[in-house]
Amino acid sequence: MLKEIAGTRAYNILKKRKMETVEDVCQLFPSKYYDFSFINPLNTSRLDKNYAFVCKLVSYELKKQSSIYIVRCTLQDIYTQNELCVSWFGATEMYNVLKKDYRPGDTCFIGGKLKASNKKNLFS
Numbered sequence: 001m002l003k004e005i006a007g008t009r010a011y012n013i014l015k016k017r018k019m020e021t022v023e024d025v026c027q028l029f030p031s032k033y034y035d036f037s038f039i040n041p042l043n044t045s046r047l048d049k050n051y052a053f054v055c056k057l058v059s060y061e062l063k064k065q066s067s068i069y070i071v072r073c074t075l076q077d078i079y080t081q082n083e084l085c086v087s088w089f090g091a092t093e094m095y096n097v098l099k100k101d102y103r104p105g106d107t108c109f110i111g112g113k114l115k116a117s118n119k120k121n122l123f124s
Contacts, residue, residue, distance in 0.1 A: 036111035041079035045114050052111040054078050057102050062095040071095045075110065086110065 002022055003011040019025055036052035045051045055075035063070050071088040088094045102108065 034111065039109075042077035042082045042084060043080045047114055047116055050111065050113050052109065053084065054107060054109055055084060057098075057104055057106045057108055058083065059104055060095070060098045060102075062092065069095075071098070073098065075108070078107065084110075086112075 002014065002020060002025070005022065006014060006025075014020070014025065019028065034050050036050070038052065039054055040051045042053060045053075053075075055077055058074040058076050060071065060073040063072065068090050069092050071091055071094045073086040073088075075084045075086060076082070077084060
């Protein structure tokens with residue numbers, strides 16, 4: 001039953017973790033929890049810490065680099081108007097969600113670890 005629900009690849013991963021039934025998967029709990037209940041302006045946030053932001057979607061694109069697809073998304077912090085770049089690696093399904101449900105100018109909520117690269121704010 002689990003193999004039909006999860007698919008062969010996911011089933012094999014779960015089986016290695018000794019999870020063979022739907023009940024086993026329901027008993028799986030996250031190893032970490034992050035509190036994203038406090039929204040920060042981008043200019044008050046420190047690097048390498050987890051934060052949540054409310055942003056406007058500026059643009060997004062799907063690019064293939066070597067053998068992996070990368071979704072790149074540009075957001076604008078609603079409080080400071082500073083830009084934030086978010087990348088998802090190997091996540092074409094994220095691009096499909098963005099394409100289906102979001103348009104430039106839409107407001108969105110995002111949380112994660114803030115990094116800096118080439119003078120840009122990045123999430124990891």
